[in-house]
Amino acid sequence: MKGKRIIEGFLSITIMAIMLAACGGRGGSGTVGDSGGTGTTAGTATIQGQVSGTAVIAVDDGTDLEAARATASGTPKTFSMTLPTGKSYRFYLMENEGAGNDGRIFPVYVGTTNVFRITIDANGQTINLGLVNPNLSGGTATPANNPMECPGVMAGGENRSIPPFLFGAGDNPFTQTLNIPPVLNPTSRTSTTDSYDLALREADVEIIPGKLTRIMGFNGLTPGPTIRARVGRQVVMSHSNGLPVTTLGGAPGDVAIHLHGGHVPSSEDGFPTDTVPPGATRRYTYPNNQLPATLWYHDHLMGYTGPHVWFGMAGFYILTDDYEDGLGLPSGAYEIPLVIQDRNFDSTGKLVYTGSRNGETGNAILVNGTIQPNFKVASRKYRFRVLNGSNMRKYQIALSNGQLFHVLGMEGGFLPAPVKVTSLVLAPAERADIIVDFSSLPVGSSVVLQNSLGLGSTANIMRFDVDRVETDTSQLPLELRPLEKLSASQAVRTRSFTFSGGMMGMMGGVPWVINGKPFDPNRVDADPKLGTLEIWEFRNMSMMDHPAHPHQTMFQILDINGNPPPPTHAGWKDTVNVPAMGTVRIIMRFADYAGKYVLHCHVLEHEDNAMMARFDVVP
Ligand SMILES: [Cu+2]
Numbered sequence: 001m002k003g004k005r006i007i008e009g010f011l012s013i014t015i016m017a018i019m020l021a022a023c024g025g026r027g028g029s030g031t032v033g034d035s036g037g038t039g040t041t042a043g044t045a046t047i048q049g050q051v052s053g054t055a056v057i058a059v060d061d062g063t064d065l066e067a068a069r070a071t072a073s074g075t076p077k078t079f080s081m082t083l084p085t086g087k088s089y090r091f092y093l094m095e096n097e098g099a100g101n102d103g104r105i106f107p108v109y110v111g112t113t114n115v116f117r118i119t120i121d122a123n124g125q126t127i128n129l130g131l132v133n134p135n136l137s138g139g140t141a142t143p144a145n146n147p148m149e150c151p152g153v154m155a156g157g158e159n160r161s162i163p164p165f166l167f168g169a170g171d172n173p174f175t176q177t178l179n180i181p182p183v184l185n186p187t188s189r190t191s192t193t194d195s196y197d198l199a200l201r202e203a204d205v206e207i208i209p210g211k212l213t214r215i216m217g218f219n220g221l222t223p224g225p226t227i228r229a230r231v232g233r234q235v236v237m238s239h240s241n242g243l244p245v246t247t248l249g250g251a252p253g254d255v256a257i258h259l260h261g262g263h264v265p266s267s268e269d270g271f272p273t274d275t276v277p278p279g280a281t282r283r284y285t286y287p288n289n290q291l292p293a294t295l296w297y298h299d300h301l302m303g304y305t306g307p308h309v310w311f312g313m314a315g316f317y318i319l320t321d322d323y324e325d326g327l328g329l330p331s332g333a334y335e336i337p338l339v340i341q342d343r344n345f346d347s348t349g350k351l352v353y354t355g356s357r358n359g360e361t362g363n364a365i366l367v368n369g370t371i372q373p374n375f376k377v378a379s380r381k382y383r384f385r386v387l388n389g390s391n392m393r394k395y396q397i398a399l400s401n402g403q404l405f406h407v408l409g410m411e412g413g414f415l416p417a418p419v420k421v422t423s424l425v426l427a428p429a430e431r432a433d434i435i436v437d438f439s440s441l442p443v444g445s446s447v448v449l450q451n452s453l454g455l456g457s458t459a460n461i462m463r464f465d466v467d468r469v470e471t472d473t474s475q476l477p478l479e480l481r482p483l484e485k486l487s488a489s490q491a492v493r494t495r496s497f498t499f500s501g502g503m504m505g506m507m508g509g510v511p512w513v514i515n516g517k518p519f520d521p522n523r524v525d526a527d528p529k530l531g532t533l534e535i536w537e538f539r540n541m542s543m544m545d546h547p548a549h550p551h552q553t554m555f556q557i558l559d560i561n562g563n564p565p566p567p568t569h570a571g572w573k574d575t576v577n578v579p580a581m582g583t584v585r586i587i588m589r590f591a592d593y594a595g596k597y598v599l600h601c602h603v604l605e606h607e608d609n610a611m612m613a614r615f616d617v618v619p
Contacts, residue, residue, distance in 0.1 A: 022130070085120045092107055107162070127147050232288060254278065425577075427577035
């Protein structure tokens with residue numbers, strides 16, 4: 001007993017000494033609890049210390065926006081900043097912050113904590129971090145004084161993402177040029193078939209200027225090369241899997257390649273357990289007997305689609321036909337695919353994937369693999385094939401000058417006529433085929449493609465810079481393509497699928513389920529008959545949106561929460577956002593191919609955590 005008391009006494013003396021060193025006096029009077037009643041108001045606290053670097057930046061953990069920036073000066077270099085209390089912050093030490101060269105960025109950690117909640121108990125306090133030292137091998141920085149020993153400073157957990165403006169990108173976004181994924185040339189062509197060879201591998205690419213980011217991509221690229229296919233001509237994509245047995249994010253190197261939106265035989269669909277192991281090569285044959293549309297190919301491995309796509313495994317597959325060519329739409333250099341994806345990077349440029357079961361989001365917005373790029377355009381019409389290739393994030397795309405754009409169609413091809421909008425929400429895996437007309441903008445002007453659902457670094461997607469006048473001979477036809485409208489009366493039956501959270505507390509529970517069951521590749525959850533039409537009702541009994549995606553065929557939306565779909569969503573689709581606690585009914589025809597397919601949520605971490613069902617089309 002005596003020994004224990006001595007140790008306790010020693011500890012309390014030590015802590016008191018640190019507190020005296022770390023915390024200054026308070027300006028306010030009395031103690032006001034952060035969760036107290038009337039009279040609790042946020043004030044400010046002062047954060048100060050010494051650094052070996054050139055600046056300390058505080059980021060508001062709630063908004064990912066810069067809260068304060070202090071440049072270090074003097075010998076030794078000291079800094080001081082004032083922060084509003086009642087919020088959570090992350091602090092970053094900049095090694096060499098300055099014109100165009102931010103050097104290394106070190107998030108400030110105490111143990112495993114880098115989010116610090118500064119409550120109003122810290123009002124008027126001075127929190128002295130002491131010398132904040134970078135740990136060169138760990139990539140973090142540690143303060144000599146523990147701020148959590150000061151009144152009002154609490155551990156707020158860990159947030160490993162680095163806001164892109166800390167790289168210098170967000171201070172001055174749109175500095176990098178848009179990447180347009182290369183169109184892959186066929187390895188061979190016959191009278192019926194175009195064959196492509198793709199090599200899947202890890203690669204180091206420069207996403208943040210001056211830093212290398214390890215990705216896994218088709219031909220070492222992210223996004224992968226674009227395939228341009230023609231209706232009626234078969235495509236064979238041969239994928240050689242050059243991934244290691246364990247790849248980025250600790251995910252297995254096995255893959256299952258899926259052509260998203262492709263109407264293909266069951267054997268070619270990339271069923272989640274139909275895997276291509278590292279070292280193996282697999283040929284997928286796509287008949288292309290469907291309407292022209294913007295498709296994409298990506299990995300679909302059971303349990304690991306999230307990390308596989310996050311680290312780079314996705315590419316465009318654009319299907320066209322003679323009828324489309326005859327419409328005179330902008331083409332060639334004026335028809336641009338844009339895949340929007342959000343990612344997180346650490347201070348070394350590494351992609352950070354946490355595997356959040358609610359869905360992974362990032363605070364850097366990339367288009368075609370580049371953070372918030374610029375794209376030089378002529379003052380004329382452009383056709384953009386926009387894909388939300390994000391794991392979880394939704395975007396509401398809009399132009400910063402409020403101008404209208406025309407939606408030609410979504411996932412499954414053309415609407416009967418273009419639909420004029422000022423904004424459009426894209427859930428994960430949704431596509432929009434749009435025409436933007438820059439002809440009314442003077443040379444030298446710019447317009448930003450914005451995300452109205454974003455905040456701070458996620459509010460801007462890319463910028464169009466009008467840099468020249470060009471004659472525009474392209475057309476925006478009043479009519480695009482007649483649509484075969486499916487009617488509810490054609491359906492032979494209705495099936496109901498409830499998307500909900502699983503029973504996490506139960507033994508072996510999973511986060512996300514369909515009809516109460518986690519995905520089982522050996523259990524058939526629906527058996528539509530080949531050649532028939534069915535209505536599928538998706539009921540969302542959770543507080544998160546679930547973009548539902550059945551394979552095998554395109555569908556049409558009958559209603560969303562009882563209302564007909566908006567005109568933009570009234571054509572062929574392959575993914576529909578089922579809003580939180582909402583209901584969506586779709587109708588589709590199971591034509592041509594029998595066999596096993598899947599229906600799943602396209603929030604990839606929901607899919608990986610079992611929100612998927614097998615259905616078999618039966619002869
Ligand atoms: Cu979901």
